[in-house]
Amino acid sequence: MTELVTSAVSRHVLVIGAQCRGAEELPGLEGAARRLHRALVDPDLGACLDRGEGETGSLLVGTALGKPVVENALAAAVGRAKEDGGPLVLAMLGHGIGGCGGLLYFVTSGSTQDGAIHQLDVASAIGTVTNEPGLGGLIAIVDTCHAAAALVSPQSATAGLQQGSVSVSVLFAASAHLPAWDMNLSVQLAELLENGVANAGEFLAVDAQLVKELRSLIHTQEPGAFVFDGAPVSGESLWLAHNVQATLRGSVGSLGALAYERLRKLLRPMQGPEAINSRGQLADWLGGLGQEHLGHPAVQRALEFERDLGVCTSAVAVLEETFGGALTDDLLRKAAARAGFPLEMVVRVPCPSLRDLVEHAVLDQSAVAPAGQRRTLVHFVAALAHVMSPEDVLPRQLISWAGTSGATSALNSRLKELTGATPRLVLVVADDGGEDVVRVEASLLFGSALVHTAEFPCKPGPGALVSALDEARGWALSWLGAAGERLVPVDVSVPTLLLLDSPPEEWRVVRGRRMLGVDYDVTTRWSGLLTPPPGVSLDDMLHTGSQLLSSLQTKAQAGPSWLDSDDLSSVETLQELLGRRRLGGCVWGVSTLPEKDFDLMLEELLIHTPALIWPRRRSVPDTRALQDAVAEHWHSLPEKLVRAFQERLENSLGEGVPGHLADIRTTWHDAHWQDFCQRRAGRAVVAPQDVTPKEQA
Secondary structure, three states, X not given: OOOOEOOOOOEEEEEEEEEOOHHHOOOOXXXXXXXXXXXXXXXXXXXXXXXXXXXXXXXXXXXXXXXXXXXXXXXXXXXXXXXXXXXXXXXXXXXXXXXOOXXXXXXXXXXXXXXXXXXXXHHHHHHHHHOOOOOOOEEEEEEOOOHHHHOOOHHHHHOOOOOOOOEEEEEEOOOOOOXXXXXXXXXXXXXXXXXXXXXXXXXXXXXXXXXHHHHHHOOOOOOEEEEEEOOXXXXXXXXXXXXXXXXXXXXXXXXXXXXXXHHHHHHOOOOOOOOOOEHHHHHHHHHOOOXXXXXXXXXXXXXXXXXXXXXXXXXXXXXXXHHHHHOOHHHHHHXXXXXXXXXXXXXXXXXXXXXXXXXXXXXXXXXXXXXXXXXXXXXXXXXXXXXXXXXXXXOHHHHHHXXXXXXXXXXXXXXXXXXXXXXXXXXXXXXXXXXXXXXXXXXXXXXXXXXXXXXXXXXXOXXXXXXXXXXXXXXXXXXXXXXXXXXXXXXXXXXXXXHOOOOHHXXXXXXXXXXXXXXXXXXXXXXXXXXXXXXXXXXXHHHHHHHHHHHHHHOOOOOOEEEOOOOOOOHHHHHHHHHOOXXXXXXXXXXXXXXXXXXXXXXXXXXXXXXXXXXXXXXOOOHHHHHHHHHHOHHHOOHHHHHHHXXXXXXXXXXXXXXXXXXXXXXXXOHHHHHXXXXXXXXXXXXXXXXXXXXXX
């Protein structure tokens, strides 16, 4: 880009984001306007004066602003620029109507259906502003459909009050006959200003190279530019922003937006130089401080920050070397979601860059190990490796980085947890030992890696539980939608009293009308391994679960141990039977429910082993057929039970799925649930290493 001679006059800006109502609303407009404004008022980028938001400010955003409000804001901005003799950067974001050989109108009224008299004639407004005496030039950014129709006519530029002694640049989002999409011009321009342009000069201007850069980033439309330079001062030209790439060229590691913002805050109390914008420059400045300053808390924080920047630089370098050529926004979002980043970062438009994500992982998280391992950074590296190389074979660069960082075991462990990376939602219905449910605890897992948690309180009264469950479901879907994933398996952990009611798959959770098990594969878990019944320790229950997994590996019997009516004649009889059997020695099956005290027996059975099979309804016409069906499909449970339930609802049981399986309820226990409960208890996982097909079921 052209090297520019610049004056020291104040620079002014007005960004107008005119939103419409209803179906005409433009998603992302407000965010794009604020981001562009932020870049233009940044002292190290656009260097325009920041006058805040509102009708008298430098940012005007809203629905149905109205033509008079926009014209008044523009007149005020022009007046301020004239007083200082400086340039004005004017950005208009929103709907544009007309074009295609006619005039372009900027929709300020809130609806494209309103007449042209209620909208702003863009070319006329630009021409009028350009010819205001005393103005140091105008840069107009038009991010609307048909934006090229905003070009200033030759008569307006040369025959106005200034008689052609003007400088005006127009950057437009699309040609006069085509639409523009998703505020792409503003979003990508802001990103260019934030990141700078390689192989360009100290300043960025509206010129051929800027348009080329934008066209390489925007593929939905054809942005372009118009420049008229009739300024009387030789060599002085309009520039849009400082080029941070030129400033950082030759320095060790440039900074992303988060690190740059943190650095400014750190340096402010120490009156550090504003020119510092890289790790190398910060290290040089800190190295020049006298010994008497090094013990100062602010200096210590700056030293720690400089070390953190070293972690960022190392991680970005190795990830770019390993994956740089294949990275996409979609892959970065998937990795960020799997690493537990905040939802606002995952859904941000445009997608945060690799540097942005690494800086968040390092600068927003604390160290979790003496060696300086950082949990979120390790999780992000593992997630990126997993989505880029699903076979989970670590590239040699990452192996070397992990060894140098002391993160080898943490990285390997996280990769193992992400194996498969099927999203799974766990909903724990918690009663805190009482009779009423008080909250639903939601956990979202990828594979066995727990990445997001939230709690949804249950107020007393009917419908409170299903409402909380539906909120939790919506929360999970917001994450998965951002990551481009879909939810299928849902675990519902239920206390004993609720197990006596209708099964969780029959609960009408989805929007309060649809049964949960219609849209999702629901597996019922018993919450005793999370909150044991009174008189039973958590260690005992976790050990029982581990014993059950071991029994399932070694036991030759294909199916549960069935209890007959004599075994269930009384609670005392059942207790005596269980007292002679090893804890976790089998899965218990009940084909006929006892006439009384099943609530007491249910808890006794679950304490003895947290996996149980019993009839969905009190009476079963053919108990032998039910038991035979369970034995036949034993190694396919509980998936076959899920299919049988769904296909019975559709009244079309599929081939190989006997109707008897739809009559069965279970609380299921497997390696996944044992692992989840162990982690919730803060203990090391002790589940068997070799997982059998039964455990995978």
